[in-house]
Every structure is written in C-alpha cells, then in structure tokens.
Amino acid sequence: MPVTKDQAEMLTALAIAARPHGARRWDAPGVMSALGKVAHLDLAEVIKAIGRAAGERDLETPAAIGNTAALCWTERRVERFEPEKTTPETRCGICGKSRALCATAPRFGGDDHSFEPDFKIRTGGAVDELRDIKAKAATTELEPAAEPQPTSNEEAS
Numbered sequence: 001m002p003v004t005k006d007q008a009e010m011l012t013a014l015a016i017a018a019r020p021h022g023a024r025r026w027d028a029p030g031v032m033s034a035l036g037k038v039a040h041l042d043l044a045e046v047i048k049a050i051g052r053a054a055g056e057r058d059l060e061t062p063a064a065i066g067n068t069a070a071l072c073w074t075e076r077r078v079e080r081f082e083p084e085k086t087t088p089e090t091r092c093g094i095c096g097k098s099r100a101l102c103a104t105a106p107r108f109g110g111d112d113h114s115f116e117p118d119f120k121i122r123t124g125g126a127v128d129e130l131r132d133i134k135a136k137a138a139t140t141e142l143e144p145a146a147e148p149q150p151t152s153n154e155e156a157s
C-alpha cells in the first residue's frame with residue numbers, strides 16, 4: 001500500500017520528533033520531498049526506512065529517505081549482548097567470569113582468583129597406593145598359607 005499525503009505528513013512529524021538529541025534538525029519540506037520519491041513504495045517499508053534514517057545522528061539531511069540505495073533502507077542486525085559461553089573448566093570459581101576476563105580484571109588486596117589450586121595432588125598418588133594394597137592382597141592369596149613352623153624352643157624341648 002503506497003504512502004498517502006496524510007500518512008507522509010504524519011511520518012514527517014514523527015521523523016522530525018525522532019531526531020536524536022544534538023543531531024541536526026530536519027525541516028518538514030525536506031522530509032516531505034524525500035518521502036515523495038518513495039511514496040509509491042509499501043507504507044510499512046517506508047516507515048521502517050524513515051525510522052532508521054531519523055535515528056541516524058550523522059544524517060545531516062533527510063535525503064536518504066528518498067534514496068532506496070541508502071543505508072536506512074537495509075535491515076541492520078540488532079546488536080544484542082550475548083553472554084560468553086563457558087564451561088566449569090574455563091570459568092573462575094570465585095567470580096564466575098571466563099578465565100580470560102578474570103585474569104584481566106583489576107585485583108584488590110587479598111583476592112585470589114587463581115585457577116591453579118593452592119596445593120597439588122600428586123598425579124595418581126592415591127591410585128598408586130590402592131594398587132600397592134591390592135598387589136599385596138593378591139600375593140597373600142596366591143601364596144599357600146605357611147604352616148606354623150616349630151620354633152627352636154619347641155625343638156629343644
């Protein structure tokens with residue numbers, strides 16, 4: 001549905017009102033003139049383009065509204081904050097930030113966000129001990145129970 005004159009006037013008022021604080025003001029005849037060049041296009045598309053153009057601080061004039069090759073006629077990706085994906089291994093256990101972010105964060109006295117534990121468990125230490133116990137047990141089971149040997153005292157008596 002093309003843009004009617006009434007709609008163009010409404011859009012002009014909105015575009016002028018939507019100019020960012022401190023940005024160059026647009027005059028109504030200029031916006032109407034630019035709108036006239038795209039009035040044959042779909043109203044919804046014109047609304048989107050005029051909204052993008054009006055919000056663009058650096059646009060000195062509304063001329064871009066009348067030029068479908070201008071940036072305000074292309075949909076821009078909305079920049080949203082995307083939280084950084086981390087796993088428990090790559091996350092600080094104290095502040096919860098990623099290792100890289102935590103490492104670059106300012107440090108205050110006494111806060112230690114170290115990724116290295118204070119003490120180190122010897123690799124396989126406990127497992128080796130368990131193996132030793134098992135080895136002894138296996139040896140004992142395999143060896144036939146030794147007959148009680150008479151002591152030298154018994155022999156003597």
Ligand SMILES: [Zn+2]
Pocket residue numbers: 092093094095096097102113
């Ligand atoms: Zn941390």
